[in-house]
Amino acid sequence: MHTDPAVVVGVDxxxxxxxxxxxxAADAARRRRPLRIVHASLWPVLHAPLGLPMPLGYERAMREMAGDIAREAVTRATRIAPSLDVSTDMPVQQAAAALLDASRHADLVVVGNRGLGGFTGLLIGSVGVALATHAVSPVVVVRPGRSPGDRRAGQVVVGMDGSPDAERALQLALEQASVRGSGLTAVRACRRPGDGLDGDAFAASIAGWAAKYPDVEISQAVVPGRAAAVLVERSAGAELLVVGSRGRGGFTGLLLGSVSQAAIHHAACPVAVVR
Known part of the structure; x- marks a missing residue:
């Protein structure tokens, strides 16, 4: 039985x-983690506040639908990685709350950028902000696009600004680059000369981690411009974009304002958010 924390994925x-x-599934297989599939729904208690009885057959139909969604996700995951250790969970809970609870013991929490049912607007409104802001584990937002096994993909890209969250983002980015056999590009956006990290501090912040991941080829880029535009541009062709949830300089308020919205909505690759 696995003792490693699971990769958790929300499905709807x-x-x-x-x-x-x-x-x-691909990430869990690469890093030898179990996969936990979570489908959360409040349907069993929708009638309770009004004191109304459940319509005949409604509960059974809803349970069957939830079971079908979970089974389809298991089938999909094992198609990606046949030997993967997969479990399912169908809590009677609001979706964001269920994923926040799961994040306390998770390695990562993975969600699609949009959804339906309990996950509608997951990363558009208050539910998404709650998840990205309060999840204990990193959160990965996946947009439809390239297959996870497509080796045409490029490097892992990480946004750097010298903040503690950026340091944790760099660690996750290096781990992901290592298991993927890809390189890593550390990007610092600056709107004016002298913004954020100076060149020496930027290089020093990377050098300490680089020694721990000698298999990863690391490049550095100081790019003039607004952080949102820089990150979106650098995401083109990337395997993964990794950012801290909060920062300083060009990345301030990354998950609270326009920068976060740009990264989540417009990045051309999956986005990992690290608190």
Missing amino acids: GSAQSACAVDWA
Whole structure:
């Protein structure tokens, strides 16, 4: 039995959550983690506040639908990685709350960028902000696109600004690059000369981690411009974009304002958010 924390993926039957399952299964297999598939729903208690009885057959139909969604996700995951250790969970809970609870013991929480049912607007409104802001584990947002096994993909890209969250983002980015056999590009955006890290500090912040991942070829890029535009541009052709949830300089308020919205909505690759 696995003792490692699981990669958790939220599913709702949408095409976006199917892409999230693909990404999560491939990641769990690469890093030898178990996969936990979570389908959360409040349907069993929808009638309770009004004191109304459950319509005849409604509960059975809803349970069957939830079971179908979970089984389809398991089938999809094992198609990606046949030997994967997969479990399912169908809590009677609001989706964000269920994933936040799961994040306390998770290695990663993976979600699609949009969904339906309990996951509608997961990374558009308050539910998504709650998950990205409060999840204990890193959160990965997957957009439909390239297959997780497509080796045409390029490097892992990480946004750096010298903040503690950026340091944790760098660690995750290096781990992901290592298991993928890809390189890593550390990017610092600056709107004006002298913004954020100076060149020596930027290099020093990377050098300490580089020694721990000698198999990863690391490049550094100081790019003029707004952080959102820089990150979106650098995501083109990347395997993964990794950012801290909060930062300083060009990455301040990454998950609270326009920068976060740009990364999540417009990045051309999956986005990992690290607190």
